[in-house]
Amino acid sequence: MQDLLPEDMLRFRRIEDVFRICCRSWSYQEVRTPTLEYLHLFTATGTLTPSMLSKVYSFLDWDGWSGERVVLRPDGTIPVARLYTDNLSGQELARLFYVTNIFAFEGTGKENRERWQCGAEFFGGAKLAPDVEIILLAEEVIRRLGISDVGLQLSHAGLVKALLKELKLSPGEEAKMTNRLLEGNWQALTRAKSANPEIDRLIAALLDLKGKSSSFLHNVKASFPKASQDFKSSLEDLINITTLLDNLGCSYKIDIAAIHGFEYYTGICFQFLAAGEKIGGGGRYDNLVPLMNGDAIPACGFALYVDPIMKLLPLEKERKGESGILVKGKELTPEIVETCFTVAESLRDAGHTAELDFTGRKESNYRWIVLVSGKKPSPFMLTDCVQGRPRYIGASMAEILKVVSEG
Amino acid sequence: MKDYQDGYIKLALPKGRFISPTASLLAEIDLGFRDYSDKTKQYRLRSTRFPRLSAKMLQEKDISIQVAVGNYDLGICGLDWIEELLVKYPAGALVKISSLNYGEGSIHVVASAEAGITSLNELSDGRNDYRIVSEYPNLAEAFALNLRMRRFRIFPVWGAAEVYPPENADLAVLWGKSGADIATQGLIPLKRLLPVTAFLIANRESLESKDLSQILTCFSSKITTGPQTSIENELDISEELKVSRPLWQAKEINLALPDGHQQPPTAQFLKRAGLALQGYSEEMVSRRPSADLDWLGIKVIRPQDMPLQVANSNFDLAITGEDWLREHLYRFPSSPVKKLFALGFGAVKIVAAVSQEMPVADIDELRSLVQSSPDVIGAPLKVASEYIDIADRYLRDNHINPYKLIPTWGASEAFLPEDADMLIDNVQTGKTLEQHKLKIIDVLFRSSACLIANKGSLASSDKKEKMKFLTQKLRAGLK
Numbered sequence: 001m002q003d004l005l006p007e008d009m010l011r012f013r014r015i016e017d018v019f020r021i022c023c024r025s026w027s028y029q030e031v032r033t034p035t036l037e038y039l040h041l042f043t044a045t046g047t048l049t050p051s052m053l054s055k056v057y058s059f060l061d062w063d064g065w066s067g068e069r070v071v072l073r074p075d076g077t078i079p080v081a082r083l084y085t086d087n088l089s090g091q092e093l094a095r096l097f098y099v100t101n102i103f104a105f106e107g108t109g110k111e112n113r114e115r116w117q118c119g120a121e122f123f124g125g126a127k128l129a130p131d132v133e134i135i136l137l138a139e140e141v142i143r144r145l146g147i148s149d150v151g152l153q154l155s156h157a158g159l160v161k162a163l164l165k166e167l168k169l170s171p172g173e174e175a176k177m178t179n180r181l182l183e184g185n186w187q188a189l190t191r192a193k194s195a196n197p198e199i200d201r202l203i204a205a206l207l208d209l210k211g212k213s214s215s216f217l218h219n220v221k222a223s224f225p226k227a228s229q230d231f232k233s234s235l236e237d238l239i240n241i242t243t244l245l246d247n248l249g250c251s252y253k254i255d256i257a258a259i260h261g262f263e264y265y266t267g268i269c270f271q272f273l274a275a276g277e278k279i280g281g282g283g284r285y286d287n288l289v290p291l292m293n294g295d296a297i298p299a300c301g302f303a304l305y306v307d308p309i310m311k312l313l314p315l316e317k318e319r320k321g322e323s324g325i326l327v328k329g330k331e332l333t334p335e336i337v338e339t340c341f342t343v344a345e346s347l348r349d350a351g352h353t354a355e356l357d358f359t360g361r362k363e364s365n366y367r368w369i370v371l372v373s374g375k376k377p378s379p380f381m382l383t384d385c386v387q388g389r390p391r392y393i394g395a396s397m398a399e400i401l402k403v404v405s406e407g
Numbered sequence: 408m409k410d411y412q413d414g415y416i417k418l419a420l421p422k423g424r425f426i427s428p429t430a431s432l433l434a435e436i437d438l439g440f441r442d443y444s445d446k447t448k449q450y451r452l453r454s455t456r457f458p459r460l461s462a463k464m465l466q467e468k469d470i471s472i473q474v475a476v477g478n479y480d481l482g483i484c485g486l487d488w489i490e491e492l493l494v495k496y497p498a499g500a501l502v503k504i505s506s507l508n509y510g511e512g513s514i515h516v517v518a519s520a521e522a523g524i525t526s527l528n529e530l531s532d533g534r535n536d537y538r539i540v541s542e543y544p545n546l547a548e549a550f551a552l553n554l555r556m557r558r559f560r561i562f563p564v565w566g567a568a569e570v571y572p573p574e575n576a577d578l579a580v581l582w583g584k585s586g587a588d589i590a591t592q593g594l595i596p597l598k599r600l601l602p603v604t605a606f607l608i609a610n611r612e613s614l615e616s617k618d619l620s621q622i623l624t625c626f627s628s629k630i631t632t633g634p635q636t637s638i639e640n641e642l643d644i645s646e647e648l649k650v651s652r653p654l655w656q657a658k659e660i661n662l663a664l665p666d667g668h669q670q671p672p673t674a675q676f677l678k679r680a681g682l683a684l685q686g687y688s689e690e691m692v693s694r695r696p697s698a699d700l701d702w703l704g705i706k707v708i709r710p711q712d713m714p715l716q717v718a719n720s721n722f723d724l725a726i727t728g729e730d731w732l733r734e735h736l737y738r739f740p741s742s743p744v745k746k747l748f749a750l751g752f753g754a755v756k757i758v759a760a761v762s763q764e765m766p767v768a769d770i771d772e773l774r775s776l777v778q779s780s781p782d783v784i785g786a787p788l789k790v791a792s793e794y795i796d797i798a799d800r801y802l803r804d805n806h807i808n809p810y811k812l813i814p815t816w817g818a819s820e821a822f823l824p825e826d827a828d829m830l831i832d833n834v835q836t837g838k839t840l841e842q843h844k845l846k847i848i849d850v851l852f853r854s855s856a857c858l859i860a861n862k863g864s865l866a867s868s869d870k871k872e873k874m875k876f877l878t879q880k881l882r883a884g885l886k
Contacts, residue, residue, distance in 0.1 A: 040558045043551075046531070050552040054495075065718035065735075065742055067538065067560030108498050171528070175555070 002112050011310045012116070015145060016099050019118040019304065022141045023097040026133070028120050031096045033079035036061075039069040041082055045291040047264035048075065049182045055104045057113075072103035076119045076303050077264070078288070084123050085294035093124040099306075112307065119282075121301030123289065127237065130300050131268050131284055132244050138280055138302045139250065142272060147312050151273040152252040154242065157265035157283065158234030159256065163206070166199045166228055167192055184260030198226055211254035214242035234267070241268055264288050267300070274312055280304035325404060326366045329358040330373040339379065340372050346397050352404060368404050416622055417825075418462040419470040419482035420452070422818075425605050428509040429483055436625040448842075450821040460622060463825070466816045471608065475501040478826045480613035481622065483507065485603045487514050487543065487582065495545040500611040504623070505630040510604035512584040514543065516550055517594040519573030527597055530578075531555050540564055540571040541580035546600060550580060562719075565709040565816075567666060569594065570694040574657065574704075575721040658704030660864075660873050663717070663725035665710040666692065669856060672752040673726050676856075680884025702873060711793075714859060718742045723864035723874060726750065730757055730794065730833060730854035737796035743862040747878055751886055753856035755833040757797065759849040760840050762824040770805050770849045773829070777807055787811045791819040791827035798831040801851055820845060 004012060020030065039058050042048055057072040073079055080096055088094045097120040105113050120137060122130040135152070142150050160181060164174060169192070180188040186207055194200055202224050211217060217239045221232070238254075245252060252270075259281070262269045267284030282302025289297040327344045329336045337358065344354040347370075355366075363369060371381040382391050382400055391403070418438075421429060426445045433440050439456030442449065443464070454460035465473060470484040471492045477500060492501060518524040530537065537559040541547040544563040551559045564571070568581040569592050582603060583589035586596040607626055613619060664687060665673055674687050682700075686693030687707065696705045708716065713727035714735030724747075732746055759770060767773045777788050787809035792798035795814050802810045813822060819830035820843045833854065834840060837847060858881055864870045 040536075043555075043559070044557050046555045046557050050549075050555065053552045054549065060738075062739065062741060064739055065715045067562050067719065069560075106498070 002114070008310060011313045012306060014313065015118065015304075015306055015309055018144045019097070019099065019141050022137060022144060023120055026095070026137050028095040028097040028137075031080060031083055031098050033073070033083050033098070033100070035073055035101070036070045037073055037079055037082075039071045041292075042071065042074060042078055045078065045264060045288060047288065047291070048078075049179050049263060051179070051183065052104070052261075052263070055106060057103055057105060073100070074102055074104055076100050076102055076117045077121060077285070077301055080119070080121050080301075081123075081285075081288045081294075081299065082292060084121070084297075084299075085289055085292045088123070089289075089294055089297065091124070094122075096121050096123070116306035117303040118306060119301060119303035121299060123299045124297055127267070127284070127298065128240050128244065130298075131241050132248070134282055134300055134302050135245065135270055136248070136250065138272065138282065138304060141304060142274075142280070145309065145313065147274050147279070147309065149274060150279070152250070153255045153258040153271050153273065154238070154252050155254070155256050155259040155262070155269045156234050156238045156267060157262050157269050158237065158267050159206075159231060160262075161266075162228055162231035162234050163189070163199075163203060165230060166196070166202075167194045182260055182263060186257040198224070202227060202231075206256045211242075212251075213246055214239050216254055217242060237267060270302070272304075274308075277308045277311075278305065279308050279312070324353045324355060324366045325368045325370060326355050326357055326363050327370045327372065328363065329356070330371060332358050333374065336372055336374045339374060343370055343372060343380070343397065343400070346401065347404070350401050350405065370400060414459050414618065416457075416460045416481065416617070416619060417479045418460065418622070419465050419473055419479040419484070420462050421467045421470060421484050421605075422464050423467060425467070425483065425485065425510070429507075429605065432507060432509070432629060436629065438622070438625055450818075450843075457621060463821060465821055466818065468816045471501060473826065474608050474610050475499050477610050477612060480610055480617060480619060482608045483605055484608065485510060486601055486606050487546070487603050489606055489608060490601055491543045491545050494549040502609045502611050502614055504607040504609050505626070507605040507607055507626075507629055510602065512582055512588075513602045514546060514580060514600040515583050515586070515589055515596045516547075516598045516600060517569075517572070517579050517581060517583070517589055517596050518577065520593050520595055521573040522577055524577065524597070525595060527554060530597075531557070534558065535577075536560065537578055538562060538576045539578045539580060540568050540576035542566060542568055543580050547578075547580040550598070550600060562715070565711040567694065567708045567712075570706050570708060571721075574661075575706075575716065659702040660724070660870060660877060661704040661706070661722045662877070663713050663722040663727075664696070664705060664707050665713070665726055665856075666707050667709070669710055669726075669728070669753055670707075673750075673856065676726075676750055676752060676884045677881075678884075679886075680881050682880060682884075700877075703877070714742070714744050717859055717861050718744045720861055720863065722861070723870060724858060724860050724877065726856055726858055728753060728755070728854050729852075729857050730755065730797070732857065732859055733852070733854070734794045734797050737800050745860050745862050745865070747858045747860050748882065748885070750856040750858060750884070753854075755835055755854050756837075757794065757831065757833050757851040757854055758837075758840075758847045759801065759829060759831050759851065760820075760823075760834075760845045760847045761829045763844045763846045764824070765828070767848060770807075773848060774805060774807055777810075788829060789813055789827040790829045790831060791815050791822040792831040793817055793819060794831060797851065801831060 042053060052074065056074045058069045061068060061070045076098065080098060084094055099118050101114050101116050103114055120134060122134055164177060169177060177188060177192065189203055190207060217235060221235055259269045259271055262283060264285040265283035266286045269283035271281035272279050280302060284300040286298040289299055325347055327340050329340045340356055344356055347354040366385050369383040369385060373379055373381065380400060382403060384391060420443060430443050433443060437456060439454035440452045440462055441455065442452055450464045452462040467484040467488050470482040471488045473479050474482040475492060489501065489503060524530065531554045534557055537556060539547045539551060539559055540562045542564060544561050547561050562576065568579040572579055572594065583596065589596045670692060671689055677684060682698060684696045684698050686696035692707060694707050696707065698705055710727040711731050713725040714732050716722050717725050729749065732744065735744065736742060761767065767776055788807055789811050790798055790802060791813040793815050795812055798812055813827050815822065819832040820840060823830055823845055840847065865874055
């Protein structure tokens with residue numbers, strides 16, 4: 001469990017603000033889903049791995065005798081897909097974004113149980129353009145946050161699934177293998193020898209090679225002409241997306257094995273890395289809405305992980321230091337307190353940040369200090385903390401406002 | 408509380424099914440617990456061979472938890488209760504040392520022959536909402552998740568899981584001697600989850616920091632190095648089974664009757680009321696007795712499970728205790744269960760009790776003691792109870808703070824004074840408490856058997872008449 005202290009919150013709000021501004025400028029609309037959802041929402045799609053579902057916080061609701069359980073939201077995308085299916089499915093297109101916390105426990109209780117995400121989801125529309133749109137949007141947010149040396153890795157869930165099919169495993173074995181891959185254990189795939197050496201060659205090549213442009217994928221396509229139709233169509237999809245990214249000047253690395261936790265994805269998957277940590281990820285999940293009994297609406301989206309990004313952001317300068325004004329009462333008499341409140345109100349009305357103080361502590365980090373002594377004819381003393389010299393002002397509030405506004 | 412300096416070692420030994428093989432084992436390896444048998448009346452045992460070794464007899468369900476919590480260094484209990492804990496809390500403080508090579512049967516996932524479920528694939532493909540009943544809710548949940556079942560609800564029960572399918576559950580996770588044994592109950596074993604063998608378990612911290620070697624050496628001749636069974640092992644379900652199908656048909660009104668020590672007085676009561684039943688006498692209790700009313704379906708289940716099972720409309724009426732009704736209503740205040748009338752038998756008091764040595768006479772003094780000298784008791788106050796919600800409310804209402812609840816499966820007196828400071832439990836005479844050097848400091852309420860009903864069934868136009876008929880008939884049994 002983690003407290004977010006004032007400095008953390010400055011970073012947190014900055015991420016959130018930049019994210020919101022970017023999303024709005026791409027015409028996404030903000031939504032918020034409840035913290036408590038029904039457990040069956042997350043089991044219904046059959047997409048989350050058992051190990052992920054075994055880590056949800058679940059409990060009985062007021063009508064617990066029905067056996068129905070509620071959970072603390074363990075995932076950001078599924079509730080938004082539900083929100084879309086329940087409320088907005090009449091819309092041909094829906095561009096939605098959210099800032100939310102998700103919950104998961106692990107066995108030791110040492111890790112954080114609550115994590116924050118900034119996510120955006122694109123429901124409807126054709127393929128290709130939305131895939132590229134969400135990647136570019138995510139990239140723009142990261143760029144505007146000023147995080148440098150960010151790597152974008154691409155994979156494709158359709159390709160992985162097509163490869164798995166080629167292994168011709170029993171349904172039980174295939175499910176187990178899928179779980180392993182979802183948990184990031186790609187060695188399992190190389191160890192599973194298929195009857196077809198061509199497939200082994202394909203798997204080995206894909207896991208080994210890392211591409212930097214769509215040309216790589218064209219090479220793969222040319223080297224494995226006998227690959228299945230599913231594989232080819234997924235490859236074609238990835239070629240189209242990467243070609244577009246190439247043309248738009250977006251650099252990336254194709255690394256099939258880089259990605260895990262792509263539970264519900266069906267098409268492109270991507271993740272952003274900075275300083276060795278995953279700071280965001282997303283992909284296409286065309287089956288999620290239909291699995292929730294919605295229409296066959298294709299969808300894709302991404303989430304940026306606020307917690308690792310917070311660590312990467314430089315600490316913002318204390319804003320107070322630039323513009324804050326301390327209104328200090330010299331004594332704690334009712335007249336002085338009243339005057340202080342009046343002065344502070346006038347300052348706030350004029351758009352300044354005004355803090356009241358009656359303690360006599362040593363103040364620091366303010367732009368101005370207004371000392372209220374209550375003595376006539378000059379009840380105020382204004383100090384310019386940057387220039388460090390006191391300036392005596394007459395009884396007029398207007399004068400103070402004029403001076404602080406002029407800086 | 409753990410004390411590494413004195414080197415005392417605490418061992419938790421099982422009551423119930425494993426007593427006799429465990430007693431033989433202990434005799435064989437000579438741990439010096441001569442009084443450990445099903446006849447013994449005491450919970451605490453001292454080793455005659457190792458002066459620093461003591462043992463306590465506990466319910467198996469409690470042993471895995473108590474060892475994990477660190478109240479015991481070592482324990483012996485069935486793999487089922489170990490896995491029930493580990494499947495939910497895998498990185499916890501419980502370590503399996505070794506199988507002790509005795510035990511019987513396995514935990515199976517079963518379906519009713521009537522439900523038409525014959526393979527596991529049907530469960531993960533379908534969009535049905537499966538009701539799973541089990542004494543092992545965590546194992547049941549892990550099973551459902553691993554199978555990626557789309558929609559399921561788990562109903563934890565205190566026992567008698569086998570009687571729920573098909574009307575009241577689609578699947579059950581339960582113990583069975585063998586697939587064939589399960590088939591005789593009209594159930595199809597779909598999957599064997601794990602074999603029920605006795606295990607020696609240890610608390611991780613004790614194992615890491617305390618010298619248990621003398622005791623472990625004694626066990627070493629019995630410790631096997633073979634592959635340890637884990638829940639992952641998939642076992643065949645392909646045995647040829649002849650599933651006997653009990654005659655079954657949906658009934659208009661369903662009544663739940665209690666098993667256990669509530670059964671004889673309930674049977675007498677029903678006799679007085681003139682309700683003739685077959686299979687609910689002292690000689691023979693069937694899980695599905697039959698009545699001379701063709702519209703009445705009857706099942707025999709645990710009284711603890713009845714309020715919830717009436718609330719979810721599995722039963723229209725049930726004979727249970729007021730204590731269990733209250734426990735349910737504290738948890739779910741808007742539950743559609745209603746008490747119709749008390750039946751005048753099975754009277755108990757629900758009491759709060761502490762060790763006779765604790766210098767308090769009532770709950771107010773206990774509160775003062777907790778507040779004024781937390782170190783005397785060791786804050787938080789540990790309270791053992793099988794009535795979690797009743798105990799919770801009682802402690803809140805009495806401003807006892809801080810406290811910690813230790814859920815038990817009956818016989819809470821075994822926990823005091825070492826593992827709990829106070830118990831909230833039912834007593835008939837109070838003699839048991841006295842034998843264990845405990846004293847009652849408060850009576851929470853009195854409880855006796857009562858007839859409860861589902862409010863929806865009472866109001867339903869289809870059921871109203873028959874519900875009225877039956878309740879009037881039962882009322883006639885009141886003395």
